[in-house]
Amino acid sequence: MEISVKKAQIQEKKCDALVVDLFYKENQLSGACAQVDKELGGLLSKIIKEDHFKGKLGSVLSIRTNGLIPAKRVFVVGLGERKELNEEAMRCASASALNSAKAVKAKSIVSVLHGLGIGKKDPKLCAKAMVEGARLADYTFGKYKKHEKNSIKTFEIVLSDAKSIRSIQAGIELGEIYAKGTIFARDLVNTPGLHMHPAELVKVSREIAKGNTEISVRAYDKTQLKKMGAGGVLGVAHGSDHEPFLVHMIYKPKIKTKKKIALVGKAITFDSGGLSLKPNDFMVNMKIDMAGAASVLGAFSVIKDLAPAVEVHGIFAACENMPSGKAVRPGDVLTLMNKKTIEILNTDAEGRVVLADSLVYACKQKPDAIIDIATLTGACMVALGEEVSGLMSNNKKLTKQILDSAFKAGEKMWELPLEKRYKAQIKSEVADYKNMGDRYGGALTAGLLLEEFVDKMPWVHLDIGGPAFAEKPLNQYTKRGATGHGVRTLLEFLISK
Ligand code: BES
Ligand code: ZN
Ligand code: ZN
Numbered sequence: 001m002e003i004s005v006k007k008a009q010i011q012e013k014k015c016d017a018l019v020v021d022l023f024y025k026e027n028q029l030s031g032a033c034a035q036v037d038k039e040l041g042g043l044l045s046k047i048i049k050e051d052h053f054k055g056k057l058g059s060v061l062s063i064r065t066n067g068l069i070p071a072k073r074v075f076v077v078g079l080g081e082r083k084e085l086n087e088e089a090m091r092c093a094s095a096s097a098l099n100s101a102k103a104v105k106a107k108s109i110v111s112v113l114h115g116l117g118i119g120k121k122d123p124k125l126c127a128k129a130m131v132e133g134a135r136l137a138d139y140t141f142g143k144y145k146k147h148e149k150n151s152i153k154t155f156e157i158v159l160s161d162a163k164s165i166r167s168i169q170a171g172i173e174l175g176e177i178y179a180k181g182t183i184f185a186r187d188l189v190n191t192p193g194l195h196m197h198p199a200e201l202v203k204v205s206r207e208i209a210k211g212n213t214e215i216s217v218r219a220y221d222k223t224q225l226k227k228m229g230a231g232g233v234l235g236v237a238h239g240s241d242h243e244p245f246l247v248h249m250i251y252k253p254k255i256k257t258k259k260k261i262a263l264v265g266k267a268i269t270f271d272s273g274g275l276s277l278k279p280n281d282f283m284v285n286m287k288i289d290m291a292g293a294a295s296v297l298g299a300f301s302v303i304k305d306l307a308p309a310v311e312v313h314g315i316f317a318a319c320e321n322m323p324s325g326k327a328v329r330p331g332d333v334l335t336l337m338n339k340k341t342i343e344i345l346n347t348d349a350e351g352r353v354v355l356a357d358s359l360v361y362a363c364k365q366k367p368d369a370i371i372d373i374a375t376l377t378g379a380c381m382v383a384l385g386e387e388v389s390g391l392m393s394n395n396k397k398l399t400k401q402i403l404d405s406a407f408k409a410g411e412k413m414w415e416l417p418l419e420k421r422y423k424a425q426i427k428s429e430v431a432d433y434k435n436m437g438d439r440y441g442g443a444l445t446a447g448l449l450l451e452e453f454v455d456k457m458p459w460v461h462l463d464i465g466g467p468a469f470a471e472k473p474l475n476q477y478t479k480r481g482a483t484g485h486g487v488r489t490l491l492e493f494l495i496s497k
Pocket of ligand 3 (some may be wrong): 268289348350351375376
């Protein structure tokens with residue numbers, strides 16, 4: 001699908017699907033909608049009325065034009081309430097149009113720029129959001145099965161005056177970057193553990209860096225991890241036939257930078273639970289347990305095009321959590337890279353152990369801020385459901401920056417407290433810490449354990465266990481499967497620095 005922008009009179013365009021929009025309960029047509037209605041001799045306003053089309057966000061009214069105008073069909077897309085119009089609404093609107101066009105096997109779409117004329121929004125941001133919506137709605141995971149693809153060939157945004165064309169072009173380019181990074185992460189997460197094993201994640205990192213002077217990669221293998229004292233990573237990986245790797249990617253732009261950001265991802269390529277084996281219903285989706293690292297890799301896959309003016313370190317320890325005669329046992333004590341010890345009470349609480357080592361390594365790079373992103377706890381899903389990530393942090397300013405970035409990105413995140421009184425729950429009698437707290441507040445005790453390994457540096461922890469994977473379609477641009485959640489928030493954050 002090629003996405004472009006052109007100056008033209010929309011009602012004169014020849015295409016399979018012509019897209020105009022309408023705010024909720026605003027029946028008085030204006031702009032492109034009114035023009036098209038006029039050319040159709042009032043047909044549009046008549047059907048809008050007769051079909052009780054209200055313009056609810058994401059709803060679509062489809063009309064055959066029967067040769068009255070060059071376009072075969074007109075789609076009226078609902079924009080929702082005028083006062084609630086934001087980038088997320090525009091993503092949904094353009095995704096709805098794309099889904100409807102695909103359903104009727106259209107090949108060419110011509111669309112208004114949602115939000116510009118009637119919504120008076122920044123044209124660059126409108127175009128960015130539209131491209132994200134369309135590209136992400138168009139995504140299917142086709143590695144193992146041929147999908148019948150009613151592919152759209154062209155998606156043309158049309159305006160009646162040329163004034164904003166350059167900023168719209170810039171918005172399209174930015175939207176392409178955000179969508180590409182998200183899709184990169186979706187593909188990694190959707191790929192089963194059989195193929196997406198630790199060595200494969202190393203390969204993916206190297207491919208991102210290939211031919212790219214701004215990006216470098218170091219991967220530490222088992223022998224090196226032993227020398228480094230990364231007992232958490234080694235312990236969790238012990239039961240698997242796949243050897244672990246600690247991957248460290250660095251993006252250093254050619255310009256001088258002031259800030260250094262570390263992005264740390266959880267990269268359990270499959271979480272069986274280990275000896276504390278998960279029941280099958282809970283295990284079946286556990287290829288997603290590297291989604292945190294996938295978000296970091298998704299961000300890195302487009303970082304050169306985005307070109308943020310900060311140095312970025314991407315860090316993750318790729319391991320598989322398996323039961324075997326060599327596996328770490330409940331009751332074992334592991335010594336991490338900073339010499340602190342963790343008693344393993346449940347081998348299924350492996351993420352925090354591997355992340356703790358990764359965070360110690362990240363601190364050694366002396367970053368100005370650390371963001372970790374992890375499918376860490378089922379408890380966070382109990383607290384916030386499947387659509388909202390939990391955010392925990394030791395720093396108010398960084399928290400605000402990430403929450404603002406998430407809002408712009410259309411990714412839902414909510415702050416949870418690092419309640420000091422619960423710290424007692426992760427103290428162990430035989431080691432410095434244990435890897436599990438009491439029955440309630442599991443997302444918080446996991447966060448509290450991580451906090452012990454960040455050396456008081458500005459840090460945000462994102463528990464993405466719920467939103468990383470959509471069990472059912474989440475919205476117009478997120479079908480069932482991996483969502484790529486986190487990538488756009490990270491990109492938004494990096495570019496804001
Ligand atoms: N990877 C899981 C958490 C998870 C569950 C992510 C569902 C996404 C969807 C994690 O390693 C885990 O198993 N956590 C346990 C911890 C418990 C044993 C203390 C959990 O949350 O149940
Ligand atoms: Zn687990
Ligand atoms: Zn896990």
